Amino acid sequence: MYVIIVYDIKVERVNKVKGFLRKHLYWIQNSVFEGEVTKSELEEIKTGLLDIINKKDDSVIIYRFRTDDAFTRKVLGVEKAPINGIL
Amino acid sequence: MYVIIVYDIKVERVNKVKGFLRKHLYWIQNSVFEGEVTKSELEEIKTGLLDIINKKDDSVIIYRFRTDDAFTRKVLGVEKAPINGIL
Numbered sequence: 001m002y003v004i005i006v007y008d009i010k011v012e013r014v015n016k017v018k019g020f021l022r023k024h025l026y027w028i029q030n031s032v033f034e035g036e037v038t039k040s041e042l043e044e045i046k047t048g049l050l051d052i053i054n055k056k057d058d059s060v061i062i063y064r065f066r067t068d069d070a071f072t073r074k075v076l077g078v079e080k081a082p083i084n085g086i087l
Numbered sequence: 088m089y090v091i092i093v094y095d096i097k098v099e100r101v102n103k104v105k106g107f108l109r110k111h112l113y114w115i116q117n118s119v120f121e122g123e124v125t126k127s128e129l130e131e132i133k134t135g136l137l138d139i140i141n142k143k144d145d146s147v148i149i150y151r152f153r154t155d156d157a158f159t160r161k162v163l164g165v166e167k168a169p170i171n172g173i174l
Binding site: 004006007008028029030031032046049050053054055056057058059060061062063064065070071072073074075076077078079080 | 093116117133142143144148159163
């Protein structure tokens with residue numbers, strides 16, 4: 001399956017979240033990651049994030065799709081990570 | 088169609104972007120909006136954003152779907168905007 005993860009994390013934990021997500025997904029924009037994952041990888045990601053974040057202060061949204069055919073992506077302005085070239 | 092818009096905008100323009108997107112979509116998280124739009128509304132949103140942002144500094148990603156059935160949304164931590172209650 002394919003996931004888009006967006007987060008709003010307090011500054012003291014944001015690098016830890018970024019470092020963790022980089023192991024599993026592609027960095028797309030300041031606080032956005034994307035990528036293809038298996039079901040068990042997704043569980044690993046959720047568990048890992050819950051270990052890092054403070055549930056009262058931080059917020060992570062995981063959008064899940066069957067495949068990346070489910071959407072189109074259009075960038076206005078700076079294309080920070082050239083994912084179209086990677087995938 | 089349904090859109091998710093995520094942005095990374097310099098602080099001096101971020102409130103203008105937020106105010107503009109609020110007119111068309113639901114605020115979901117710090118820099119994430121979502122909502123159902125028509126094709127012409129989406130064009131209006133793109134044009135409006137391009138008027139506000141600095142294309143060399145700012146970045147906006149528009150994910151477009153046929154409907155919101157295309158994905159599931161899971162929130163870890165703070166659920167900032169109770170969109171499930173709204174829609």
